[in-house]
Amino acid sequence: MTILVNKDTKVLIQGITGGAGAFHTRQMLDAGTNIVAGVTPGKGGQKFDDKIPVFNTVSEAMEATGASASVLFVPAAFAADSVKETVAAGMDLAICITEGIPTVDMVGVRAYMENKNTLLIGPNCPGLIAPPVNQKLGITPHSVTKPGKIGVISRSGTLTYEAIGQLTALGLGQSTCIGIGGDPVGGMDFVDLLALFEEDPDTDATIMIGEIGGTAEEQAAAFIRENIKKPVAAFIAGATAPPGKRMGHAGAIIAGGKGTAAEKIAALKDAGVAVSPTPAAMGTTLASLLK
C-alpha cells in the first residue's frame, strides 16, 4: 500500500538532539511515525523527551531497537560519514535531510554504497511521507497530506508540499511522497522510484516534479516510455532561469546549454507524460489522467 516503508517500519533519527533534529522528531511523532531510537555520538544513554532512547552509534541503536530506516539531520560537515555509518550497519533505508554536503563527499558515499543493501534518499531533501500508514520520515508538513493512491516524486522540497497540497485539495490522496533532493549527486532517482510505484498495487498514478540541471528527467522519460504503464504527470521548474546561474539548489544549474526546462519537458511529453503548464496546475494535470 506504500513504497519503502510500512506501518511497522521502526525509525531511527540520527542527530536527534540537534535543533532541527529535535524539532522535526516531535513533528514526526505528531504525525504518527514509529520512532524507536535516536543517535547522537556522545549522548548515548540519554532519553529524548523522556521517551526515545539515544545511542552513540547506529549499530547499537539497531541492535537494541530493531530500527530499519534512518532519518539524518546531521550537519553537512559530518553527514557523509553518518550516511556511511548507516550503510555499514546494514539499515534498509537512509533518508538524508541535510543540505550543503560537499559534492565530493556524496561521490564518496555512492562509491561506498556499491554492493551494499541500503537505499538512500537525498541529501538536501524533505524525505518521505506515507499518509496511508501514518509514517513521516522527514520534514513534509503532514497536515496537507491525505491517504490515497497517488505517488509523488520531487527534486524540490517546497514543490513537493505544493503538489501534495493541490492533490489533497482535489480529494486525491497520496500513497507515498518522496523528495529525492536538489543536489547533483544523491541517492534514489526518478527511475528507481517510478519502478517501485509501478509495482505497488495501491498506487494508481504518479506525479514527478523535476527542475533544471542534469539529465535525471530525460532518463526518467526514457524509462517511462519502455517500462511504465500507470499514468504519469510532471512539472519542471526553472523555465525562466538564466543559464549558468545556480538557482538555490546546488544541482539546479543550466551548464553548457544542457539541463534546460525545455529539453526536459520535450522529452517527457515525447514519452507520453502529461506535463503541467504551470506549478499551480500540477494537481489538475494529474487528475485529468484519472478520468
Add this chain to the structure above:
Amino acid sequence: MKIHEYQAKEIFSRYGIPVPTGEAAFEVDKAVDIAGRLIKETGSETVVVKAQIHAGGRGKGGGVKVVKGVAAAKEAASNILGMNLVTHQTGPEGKKVGRLLVEQGMDIARELYMGFVVDREKRKICLMASTEGGMEIEVVAAKTPEKILKAWFDPAIGLLPFQAREIAFGLKLEGKQVGKAVKVMSSLAKMVTAEDASLVEINPLVVTGDGDVIALDGKVTFDDNASFRQKRHLDLRDESEEDPIEAEAEALGFSYVGMDGDIGCCVNGAGLAMATMDIIKHEGGEPANFLDVGGGADAETVQKAFKIILSDDRVKSIFVNIFGGILRCDVLAEGVVGAAKEMGIEVPLIVRLEGTNVEIGRDILAKSGLKIHSAADMGEGARMAVELAKA
C-alpha cells in the same frame, strides 16, 4: 565560486602541474616590470598579456595579446587593463578588466583539452580529454563526441595510473610526453578532490616543441558547499566579479539571483522559488528576482531578505509565496512585518501562506496593520502580483 586564471595556475603549481612562468599585475607599470624580468630570465622576447576576468572567450574578444619586447608589452597592458571586454560568456554588457596575467611565450607543438567535472549520471568524478584543444569543449562534444576521451574515478581511490596512461596514449602522446601527461592528470585528480573543485578546465593543455606538457590556461570553480573546510579559498575571491546583491544574500545565508522584471519574489525553497518565477511569466509578468530564503531561516534573515526586495526600486509589486516546512509561517510573517515596518512598503504586497504554523503566520500578518492582498493559492497570487504591478 569561480577564480581567475592566475589563481588557478598558482594552485596548479602547488600540485606540481607545469604552468608558464608569469605573474599577475593590477597596474601597467607592474606588468612592464614582469615582462622585462621574463624576457631576461627566459632569453625570449615573446611575452603574453592576458586579461583576467571570470569568463571564457577572452582571446576572441581582444583580451589576450602575444607580443615581442617590453615596449609592446606595455602597449598591450595599457590597452587591455581597464578595457570593457565582451565575450560570448560575459553577455553584451561585457566586463571591465582590472587584472592582468603576464607570462612567458611558449613554443606550442600541440594543443590539447583537459577537464574534470562531477558526472551526475555515473556519480563519479570524470576526467575528459581531447586532441581538439583550443576549441570550446561543448562544440567538440556536439560535433565530434568520439574525440572526447573519458575516465571516471572515485575520490577515495583516485585516478589510477593505467587510466591516465590510456588517456595519454589516446591523445597520441609519444615517448616522454606520456609520463609527463600522466603526472599532470594524476596531480589534477588529487587537486580536484583535495580542493573541492566542482570544475577544472585546461584549454589548452599544450605540448611544447621540447615535449613538455604545460597548462597554458586554467579555469577552476570550487564547490560552494565545501567552503566550510576550504577557508583559504576565501582569499581568492574577487568581489568585483560578483553581483553585490547576490554576494550580500549569500553572506546572509539565502539565495538571490537578479532578473530583469518588476515583480519581487520572496519564496522558501529553490524549486518553489523557480516555479514562482515561471508562473509569474506564465501570467504575463516578469520576475525581478529569484529569492529562496532557505529552510533554516530565522525572522532576522527573512527580514534582511525582504529588505533586499524593498530596496530594488524597479519592483512594482511583491509576491510572497511560502509553503512552510522547515521554515515556519510564523517566522516568515515576523520577518516580513519587521522589514516592512523598518523600511516602509509602497508597492502592493501579495501573500500566499501555507504549511507549518500557517494560522499563527496569518494572524501575525493580520495584526500587523500592513495592507496585504491575500491569495488562496499560488496561481491566484501570481495573477494578483502581475495585475497590481501593471496598475
